[in-house]
Amino acid sequence: MIKSIYPFFVLLILQLPVYAQLDNTPADQKIAALLAKQPAETTDALNEAMAQLERFSESDISALLRQLTPPGKGDNAGVEYAANSYSYHVLTAGKAAQRVTFIKGALAALNAITDNDNKGFVIQLLQNAGDDTAVEALKRYLNDDYLNEKAARALARIGTESAGAALVAALQDATDQSAVNIANALGFMAYKPAEQALLARLHTSDKSLRKAVLYALSRIGGPGTEPFLREAADEVDYVYDATDATAAYVNYAYRLAAIGETATAEKIAARLFRSTKQDYQVHTRIAALRLLTQIDGNKRVNTLVKGAKDDNSIYRNAALTLLVPHLDERTSRQLAKGMFKADESVQVAILRYFGDHRSTSVLPEVRRALDVGTPEVCATAVSTLQKLVGDEATGELIGMLRESDKETRAAIKDALLITENPELPALLTEALAGENDPELQVLLIELLAQKGVGSSVPVIFEIIQGNAPVQVKTAAYQALPQVVRPSDLPDLLDLLPAASSEYASQVQQAAVVSVNRSSNRADQVTAVIARCRKSDMTSRSLFFPVLSGIGGEEALALVAGYADHNDPGMRRAATSALAKWSGAEALPKLIELSRRKVMDSTQRDAVFKGLIRIVGLANIPIEQKVLHLRDLFDSAESVEQRRSVLAALEANKTYNALLFAGKFLDDEQLKATAANTVMNIALENKELYGPDVTRLLTKVMALLSGSESSYLREAIQKHIDELPRDGGYTSLFNGRDLTGWKGLVANPIERASMRPEALAAAQEKADEIMRQGWYVEDGVLHFNGKGDNVATVGQYANFELWVDWKLAKEGKEGDAGIYLRGTPQVQIWDTSRVDVGAQVGSGGLYNNERNPRDPLKVADNPLGEWNTFRIIMVDDRVTVYLNGELVTDNVVLENYWNRTLPIFPMEQIELQAHGTHVSYRDIHLRELP
Structure with missing residues (x-):
């Protein structure tokens, strides 16, 4: 309802x-x-x-x-x-x-x-x-146990004299909850004639009824009510209880003030204020003080000032809040008077109050607090001084540092961090240059670093090159990356070979920052490379992290050259730098390193993590990222590494990535990560649907656990329910055997002319040949170079086809292709075969004569590595993406078998056999309208 x-x-x-x-x-x-x-x-x-x-x-x-x-x-x-x-x-x-x-x-x-x-x-x-016409009908339900509350509320909302009279009449004989409901309704109406009837019900042992009656009486605000409300509040010692007697008395006083009975309201509030001096009565005391201030605030300033110095923090804070509208120079001086005789917490509260409300007239008292206060008071006074004086306090605060305790120094540091005084850098640098106290030196260095004061670099270099204590020298090194300027690069490069191992990383970071801040970055990079080449072999590797941080092809070539050095130390340094490389240009080298067998586990793990990071930031298509991550998964040596790859796949919302992660939903060690990846890829792309997607998401729901599992299951089920019921992606290759595939019989025109029995016999022979050349191993469909094409059992018209392919590295004449509607072909090349024009790359419509046949660009991965085709065929036009790059754009596919005819409207898909070992995997198709 x-x-x-x-x-x-x-x-x-x-x-x-x-x-x-x-x-x-x-x-x-x-x-x-x-x-x-x-x-x-x-x-x-x-x-x-x-x-x-x-x-x-x-x-x-x-x-x-x-x-x-x-x-x-x-x-x-x-x-x-x-x-x-x-x-x-x-x-x-x-x-x-x-x-x-x-x-x-x-x-x-x-x-x-x-x-x-x-x-x-x-x-x-x-x-x-x-309205009033409904009263007679409604009042009949006031004695109905089930409908009493609704009827009472309705009459209260109508609010007429007859509605009130009906409620009063019903109150006399009402019992239990009915009486409570009627009393609440009369209170809502503030129906004055109900006062005596309510007073008659006041003395009851039913706490709920007593509470409702007290509330109603307080709302009515009748003159005869005060003694009863006062007595009820006094009985509970002016604290809050189950009947809310104190609240009713307070509310009564506020009600009187609202209806103009201010004298009586003030008298009640004053009585309450005098009667509630204990800490357990503080909330009632505050309510009384608030009403007194509301009635005549100017009259209560002295009371508020006194309250602002009270030991009870709740009452003190309330008094300070109520004092705000009356805060002027006179009041501020009253607050400050005798402040230092009060408890420390009072001093802190008042000083903070002065700062928050910009009471500049009490600056002498604030400065006195800095001289005589406890550490906590001094720290608060520092903050207050900053708020009252602003940037003008900078010099004064810096001058206080030397004589201040640790807590006050920390407060000064915080105050200086927020100042925008343009003189601050010079003042801090000057203070550091003349300071000998190690603790204060560290504080000043940290301030200079956090403010990024470049002009302080000479002083910081002096500290680094001098005999400063360890903690000061450490702070100076740590400050370098935050303060260095482009002009400091030569000094940093000089410092690097001399820096001890514990400080080298700070110098390297500073050099990277110096280069990156330069408006002439190219010259800075050249300077670092030149310095690296000039350095001796013992210090040369110290420059590798700098080159890693600044990136670029020239720097990469230099560092990569040492990844093959005969000195193990140089190899480790180069490998570590490459794993942390700042730019995506390191991707090929990292891929090469990841495939090396001779590398210790620490280096391999660093390369592994670096490769995942670089793949993530590289500006390459997500299809190519998926290929890289899958290759990396195959080289993973630990569960944690495999988990990291599956987690990284989540950012690449492709069907292949989803299905690959889905393969590990049954793996005890990987299923949690795989489930998260499958779920997030699927839920963010409603274009990914079909039986495999539904199957995997259903499996994910069963794996979910934890506090959010119920919510996630609902989200997944809702997603599944909203997906189209028909169509979507289906797998043409199950990864286990040749189900759904057959051998090639002739061409579409010849097959169409064959008698059924002849076609069946030819198909049987073709299937036998197919099994000699095509086989499945480890989820991959292989052709060994012997035999003919393999074809789908099904026929297709318009479709989107995903397929991964790889040409063997050892092949002499790398050549393959994919027939669409039984027609050659989307070309697959070994691009090194320039003698046959293969340098144009794969993905073109090789057999076209009148329409474009070559791809728009070369997008092939190196021979022996996986590639991904996304092929879209609609009517007679074909679009091909190779590794995420558009290589054929809506080109007509000609009928190779009879060029006078258009392409066949529906036919089989074939994987071409051409004497080269070729591999296929993840063959998925979505039929299009």
Whole structure:
């Protein structure tokens, strides 16, 4: 049953057109027409429904409401939505007549309906729209245990004299919860004539009723109530209890102030204030002080000032808050007077208050706090001084550092960090140059670093090259990356060979920052490379991390050359630098390193992690990233490495990535990571659907665990339910055997002319030949170079085809292809075969004569590595992506078998056999309209 209120309907319906009040259409037809479009889903639909209801008569309204069925026996949503909306609609301007009709209809329905829940709904409608005419009908339900609360609330909302009288009359004999509901309703109305009746019910052992009566009396604010409320609050010692007696007395005082009885309200508040001096009464004391301040704040300034120095922090903070509107120079001086005799927490609170409210008149007291205060007080005074004086405090604060304790120094540091004084860099640098205290030196260096003060570099270099204590020297080295300028690069390169191993990384980071901050970066890079080449072999490797950080092809070539050095130390240094390379240009070298067998586990792990990172940041198609990550997975040596690859695949939302991760949903060590990758790829791309996707997501739901598993299962199930039921991607190759594939028989034209028995015999022979040349191993379909094409059993018209392929490195004449609709072909080349024109790359329509045959670019991976085709064929036109690069763009595929004819409308797909070992995997197809 709808119980919420729709206040926004009032705004929506102000613009409704005026229709004739009634029409003669039978009630059942009008109701059917109305309910056919309920609940209304748009503003226009709501407007139309309200216009229809305006034409309802009293009997029509009654008939509509009588259609309500008991809970669980029907759907009341349409009736409830329409009636509830209309109960607000009739309250808008110009709808008085409609309101009268609605009330009469609702009252008629209330008499006719027998189910209590539906009666309650009609009473709620009268609560929304009712007037004095509904009182007689509603008051009958005040002695009904089930409907008493609804009836009482409805009468309270109507709020007329007769409604109040009805509630008072019912209160006399009401018991239990009914009496509570009536008392609350009278309180809501603030119905003055109810005062005596409520007082008569005050002395009860029922705490709920006593609470309701006290609340109602406080809302009414009658003159005869005060002694009783005071006695009730006094009985509980002015704290909050189950009857809320204290709250009622406080509320009574506020109510008197609101209705103009300020003298009595002030008297009560003063009594409360005097009677609540204990800490456990603090909340009542604060409420009393707030009312006293509300009535006459100027009169209470001294009380507030005194309260601001109270030991009770809750009361103190309340007093300070109430004092804000009255804060001036005089009040500030009052607060400051005697402040240092107060508890430390009081001093801190007042100093913080001065700062927050910019009380500059008390600056002498703030400075005195810096001299005589405890460490916590001094620290607060520093913050306050900064707020009051701003940048002008900079020199004063720096001058205080030497004589300050540790806590105050930390506060000064925080204050200096937020200042924007342009003189700060010079002041800090000057202070550091003349300082000998190690702790203070460290603090100043940290400040200079965090502010990025480049002019401090000479002083920091002096510290590094001098005999400073270890902690100071360490701070100086750590500051270098934050303060260096481009002009400091030569000094950094000089410093690097001399720096001890514990500080080398800071110098290297600083050199990278220096280069990257330069407006003439190319010259800076050249300088680093030259310096590296000039350095002796013992220090040369120290420059590798700098080159790694600045990146670039020239730097890469230099460092990569040492990855093959005969000195193990140089090899490790170069490998480590390459693994941390800042640019994607290191990708090929890292791939090469990842395939090396001779490398210790630490180096291999570094290369592995570096390769995952570089693949992620490289500006290459996601199809190529997936290929790299899959190759890396194959070279992984630990579970953690394999998990990291599966996690990295998640960023590459391709069908191949999803299916590859899905292979590991049954792996005990990898299934959690695989499930997360499958889920996130699938849920973010509704174009990925089909039986395999549904199967994998269903498996993921069973694997989910943890606090969010229920939510995630719902999200996955919702995703599955919203996916198209037909079509989607299907696997043409199951990864286990040659199911779905057959040997090649002739060409499409010849096959079409063959008798069925001849075709069957030829197919049997072709299948035998196929099995000699094609085989499945480790999920890959291989051709050994002997035999003929392999073809799909199914035939296809328009489609999107994904297939991974690889030409063997050892092949002498790398050549293969994919026939579309039985027709050659999307070409696969060994691009080194320039004698046959293979240098143009794979992915072209090789057998075209009139239309383009060569690809738009070379996008092949090196021989012996996997490639990915995405082939789209619609009508006679073909688009090919190779490793994510567009190589054939909507080109007509000619009919090779008869160039006078268009391409066949539907035919098989073939993988070409051409005397070269070729491998295929992940062959997926989606049929297109």
